[in-house]
Amino acid sequence: MTSTDQREVRADLRIEFWRLRIYCAGFLVAFASHLGWDGIGRLPTFLLVVVVAIALGMCKASGPWFRAGVMLCILHTLIFPILQQAVANGESIAVVVTKVPVWPQLLVTLIGSRVLAVEGKLSFAQFWRLPNKRKATVEIQSIPSAVALGSFLTLVFYLVTPYLLTPSAKQTSDIIVSAMLGGTVVHTAIIFLFFVILSSIIDAAQSHIADRAVLTSFGRQVEDERKAGFARGLASILADELPTAGHTRAFRLLNAAIETKRAEPGSSATLSALSFDGFQMASRHFVRALLPLLPLLGFLGTVIGLATAIAELPHGLTGGTDQVFDFSASLAGLAVKFETTLLGLLASMISSFSLNFLEKREAELAAACMLMVKDVGERNV
Numbered sequence: 591m592t593s594t595d596q597r598e599v600r601a602d603l604r605i606e607f608w609r610l611r612i613y614c615a616g617f618l619v620a621f622a623s624h625l626g627w628d629g630i631g632r633l634p635t636f637l638l639v640v641v642v643a644i645a646l647g648m649c650k651a652s653g654p655w656f657r658a659g660v661m662l663c664i665l666h667t668l669i670f671p672i673l674q675q676a677v678a679n680g681e682s683i684a685v686v687v688t689k690v691p692v693w694p695q696l697l698v699t700l701i702g703s704r705v706l707a708v709e710g711k712l713s714f715a716q717f718w719r720l721p722n723k724r725k726a727t728v729e730i731q732s733i734p735s736a737v738a739l740g741s742f743l744t745l746v747f748y749l750v751t752p753y754l755l756t757p758s759a760k761q762t763s764d765i766i767v768s769a770m771l772g773g774t775v776v777h778t779a780i781i782f783l784f785f786v787i788l789s790s791i792i793d794a795a796q797s798h799i800a801d802r803a804v805l806t807s808f809g810r811q812v813e814d815e816r817k818a819g820f821a822r823g824l825a826s827i828l829a830d831e832l833p834t835a836g837h838t839r840a841f842r843l844l845n846a847a848i849e850t851k852r853a854e855p856g857s858s859a860t861l862s863a864l865s866f867d868g869f870q871m872a873s874r875h876f877v878r879a880l881l882p883l884l885p886l887l888g889f890l891g892t893v894i895g896l897a898t899a900i901a902e903l904p905h906g907l908t909g910g911t912d913q914v915f916d917f918s919a920s921l922a923g924l925a926v927k928f929e930t931t932l933l934g935l936l937a938s939m940i941s942s943f944s945l946n947f948l949e950k951r952e953a954e955l956a957a958a959c960m961l962m963v964k965d966v967g968e969r970n971v
Contacts, residue, residue: 603834606712613705617660620701624667624694656709657734660702664738667698682773687748696745703738707793710735714869718837730869731793733876739793740786747781766936769929776891776930783883784937790877791944798948801840801955804832808844809962824848824963842866843956847963874949881941888934895927 672695676686710732717728751770769777811831815822822830825848828841835841 603712603715606708606715610705610708610712613701613708617663617698617701617705620694620697621663621667624698627691627694628671657706660705661734661738664699664702664741667695668741683744683778684748684771684773687745688752692745692749696742699738699742699745703735703742703789706732706735706738715837718866728869729873730866731790731797731873733790736786736789736793739789740782743785743789744778744782747785765929765932769933769936772929772933774891774930776887776894777933780884780887780891780930780933780937783880783887784941787877787880787884787941788944790873791941791948794873795948797839798952798955801838801952804835804838804840805844805955805958805962808832808840812962839866839870839952840955840959843959844963847960874945877945881938881945884938884941885931885934888931891930891934892928895930899927 671690672683672686672692675681675690676683679686681689710729714728714730748771751767770781771777808828808831811827812824815827825845828844828848832841
């Protein structure tokens with residue numbers, strides 16, 4: 591591609607560039623608020639690297655330096671004071687979150703997730719238009735963005751849940767609330783992983799909504815063109831009316847359907863649609879690989895708990911008959927040991943249902959694209 595082509599790409603994505611810079615400014619303000627509240631003086635060399643990374647990222651508006659800088663900022667806000675206090679006092683994350691002000695962490699993780707999401711979409715859009723110019727690995731969904739948003743949702747969960755879900759007289763409700771607010775590392779890992787998966791699904795749902803908007807806009811343009819007697823074909827309508835949507839799945843599907851109707855199944859449009867689906871499936875494989883970890887982490891927590899309970903059983907069971915052993919201390923907590931399994935299964939069921947529902951809607955979108963093109967006469971393609 592020539593320099594003119596690159597300038598045209600930047601012109602098409604100008605709004606996204608400005609949105610990224612606005613988010614970056616907000617993120618820096620949020621991180622500065624965190625430093626002024628609790629993080630000032632912590633690891634000055636670390637902070638210098640963060641500032642340099644963010645500065646380089648804002649100049650280039652993309653790249654691994656930028657993503658690394660944002661993630662380091664988020665990591666810094668989570669370490670000080672939440673993780674630091676949890677380790678120092680031997681408390682759970684759920685307890686620490688309710689004891690210390692976490693509004694700086696909420697701001698940094700939320701805005702940081704938006705920064706990483708926009709940067710990821712912008713990088714993919716640039717790659718899609720100029721694939722030969724992109725050297726770094728690209729992804730259709732930003733994994734760092736999902737991690738950042740998952741951190742935000744985890745903090746919100748631990749802040750809100752104690753007030754919304756209080757233990758009740760019903761044993762089932764009490765067990766579920768206790769599992770959600772469990773204080774072990776395994777409990778926290780399940781909650782965090784669940785929200786990372788949920789964040790990926792939310793990001794994919796936002797892309798699906800954008801694809802729906804592209805399909806609706808195309809249908810409206812086709813209807814207007816139908817009333818005008820089809821002065822242009824479908825391919826011209828798609829290229830002229832939706833030039834900035836070239837990196838979306840709906841655009842690729844519509845373009846592939848048009849080329850297929852022209853009896854060109856091996857065309858570049860069809861290859862583009864297959865390529866886009868390949869990127870999408872790669873992101874789905876990652877999310878689906880995380881799903882089995884939820885119940886596995888639950889089983890791991892239960893096994894650790896059972897091993898601990900067995901280790902605490904009274905010794906000398908083969909002693910004299912006059913010895914009486916109290917097993918209640920060891921057996922009373924066995925119900926608690928299964929909390930992580932319950933939590934992992936609940937998180938897995940919710941995540942699987944959400945992902946399957948999203949994929950159902952995406953399959954319906956693909957069918958709608960083909961049906962819309964099929965509905966138009968051959969001469970208008």
